[in-house]
Amino acid sequence: MPRSAHETRQKILREAHRLFRKSGFFRAGIDEIAAASRVTKRTLYHHFESKDALLAAVLSAQHAEVFASLDPYGVRLSGTPAQIVEALFDKLVEWSTTPHWAGSGFTRLAMELADLPGHPARTIAHQHKAAMEQYLTGVLATAGLEQPAERARELFVLIEGAMALILVHGDPAYAGAAANAARCLFDPARAAAEPTPRMAAPA
Amino acid sequence: MPRSAHETRQKILREAHRLFRKSGFFRAGIDEIAAASRVTKRTLYHHFESKDALLAAVLSAQHAEVFASLDPYGVRLSGTPAQIVEALFDKLVEWSTTPHWAGSGFTRLAMELADLPGHPARTIAHQHKAAMEQYLTGVLATAGLEQPAERARELFVLIEGAMALILVHGDPAYAGAAANAARCLFDPARAAAEPTPRMAAPA
Numbered sequence: 582m583p584r585s586a587h588e589t590r591q592k593i594l595r596e597a598h599r600l601f602r603k604s605g606f607f608r609a610g611i612d613e614i615a616a617a618s619r620v621t622k623r624t625l626y627h628h629f630e631s632k633d634a635l636l637a638a639v640l641s642a643q644h645a646e647v648f649a650s651l652d653p654y655g656v657r658l659s660g661t662p663a664q665i666v667e668a669l670f671d672k673l674v675e676w677s678t679t680p681h682w683a684g685s686g687f688t689r690l691a692m693e694l695a696d697l698p699g700h701p702a703r704t705i706a707h708q709h710k711a712a713m714e715q716y717l718t719g720v721l722a723t724a725g726l727e728q729p730a731e732r733a734r735e736l737f738v739l740i741e742g743a744m745a746l747i748l749v750h751g752d753p754a755y756a757g758a759a760a761n762a763a764r765c766l767f768d769p770a771r772a773a774a775e776p777t778p779r780m781a782a783p784a
Numbered sequence: 785m786p787r788s789a790h791e792t793r794q795k796i797l798r799e800a801h802r803l804f805r806k807s808g809f810f811r812a813g814i815d816e817i818a819a820a821s822r823v824t825k826r827t828l829y830h831h832f833e834s835k836d837a838l839l840a841a842v843l844s845a846q847h848a849e850v851f852a853s854l855d856p857y858g859v860r861l862s863g864t865p866a867q868i869v870e871a872l873f874d875k876l877v878e879w880s881t882t883p884h885w886a887g888s889g890f891t892r893l894a895m896e897l898a899d900l901p902g903h904p905a906r907t908i909a910h911q912h913k914a915a916m917e918q919y920l921t922g923v924l925a926t927a928g929l930e931q932p933a934e935r936a937r938e939l940f941v942l943i944e945g946a947m948a949l950i951l952v953h954g955d956p957a958y959a960g961a962a963a964n965a966a967r968c969l970f971d972p973a974r975a976a977a978e979p980t981p982r983m984a985a986p987a
Contacts, residue, residue: 603899604899605810605896605898607810607811683898684895684898687952688895688948688952689895691951691952692886692887692891692892692896692951693808693892693895695808695886695951696807696808696884696886698954707953710949711953731961731964735964735965737945737949738942738945738946738949738958738962738965739942739945741944741945742941742942742943742944742945742946742948743941743945744948745891745895745944745945745947745948746940746941748894748895748898749891749894749909749910749913750913750914751901751910755937755941758934758937758938758941759938761934761938762938762941762942762965762969765969765972766965766968769968769973769975769976770976772972773972773973773975773976
């Protein structure tokens with residue numbers, strides 16, 4: 582049964598997303614994406630005028646999908662600030678230990694296109710990360726944390742740093758280090774008052 | 785005047801480093817590197833058996849150069865923990881605002897080769913980042929900070945996260961957010977006791 586134009590477009594987006602995530606933007610070829618989508622290159626270029634445009638469309642679709650969900654971080658973020666930190670970093674450990682995990686696609690793209698600040702995909706990566714940080718600000722405000730925007734930014738820096746170093750070292754312990762730091766940032770008085778060292782050594 | 789084999793090798797390493805940093809590993813071509821080094825491809829392959837081997841040699845040379853210096857972070861790290869944090873993040877702001885700044889080459893490489901955990905360049909990136917973290921541990925121990933290994937790891941997560949987000953957003957303010965977080969982590973009692981909010985909004 583022939584696919585509708587919409588179905589074809591969605592299939593190309595899915596396969597391109599899978600292959601860009603697997604091999605990065607430059608190694609994933611248009612021929613490979615067309616073959617995986619079971620369309621001709623002509624059809625692919627009918628839907629997306631260039632590989633750059635296809636990448637931008639993939640990231641836009643990914644961004645829209647993340648924010649269509651109730652939980653953009655893949656986990657319910659509610660309760661106390663401490664519970665939010667546990668949920669976030671537990672999720673990061675779970676995610677980063679899935680087979681062939683390769684970090685944040687948006688961050689990888691920004692690094693792969695580091696010399697191309699004006700690339701449309703860079704613009705979408707910027708918007709996506711800003712929206713993720715903004716979402717955390719709302720979560721922390723709801724949890725009653727003071728200066729939620731400042732704390733959200735620090736938390737987001739810790740998440741990004743943990744993702745980079747989990748990938749570099751293949752070691753999810755960096756999520757634990759980042760979680761310990763976040764706990765201290767959210768409640769320095771409690772961290773300072775603990776009679777025992779405030780954090781265990783990372784596993 | 786003909787170059788010695790050593791000079792030729794060094795020239796290839798320098799040009800490969802420049803081009804890998806500019807365009808990433810996959811976009812920088814062997815033809816381009818050979819032309820920039822003013823050698824034939826045959827000569828290049830005489831010195832480096834493959835592009836993968838050349839990349840590994842570039843990163844090894846870079847790692848050796850960083851650790852041959854007295855200050856692997858490019859700035860003297862001494863004094864109090866607070867002074868160390870200022871020096872580190874001032875340096876990050878200075879570095880990240882140079883034209884065409886593209887983040888940490890080792891992190892970018894790990895992300896570009898995210899699907900190739902066994903690649904020799906990934907091994908060197910892992911060793912380099914571990915050595916940088918270890919160096920910070922020594923600096924913080926000398927500064928008298930308790931649990932220097934744990935604090936160094938948290939600081940390193942903040943530096944990596946700041947680098948990623950400065951690149952994503954083109955905004956060095958992420959270094960300021962990371963610096964504020966590091967100050968709190970190093971001295972939670974003081975952070976908790978401040979009558980005014982412990983950190984200004986990032987510039």
